[in-house]
Amino acid sequence: MRIRYRKPSLKTVLGLTAAKKKVKRDLGIYKVTAVLNASKNAKRRAKRAVGWESGGAKLFRFITRLFK
Numbered sequence: 001m002r003i004r005y006r007k008p009s010l011k012t013v014l015g016l017t018a019a020k021k022k023v024k025r026d027l028g029i030y031k032v033t034a035v036l037n038a039s040k041n042a043k044r045r046a047k048r049a050v051g052w053e054s055g056g057a058k059l060f061r062f063i064t065r066l067f068k
Helices: 010-016 016-027 029-036 036-051 055-066
Strands: none
Touching: 010 016, 016 029, 029 036
């Protein structure tokens, strides 16, 4: 069982978010945005594979910003 860390929004409770996502899926908007965002996603995946988003790398970047 997973414990929620915050209460759901009113839109989620009323089902508006799910309905909006269904309309976008039916219209094919997500297929268009997948093509437009392909380069950003590839860049993000490459950074993750190298370890750019690891805890140690985040700490290192934080410390370097402190001493700029």
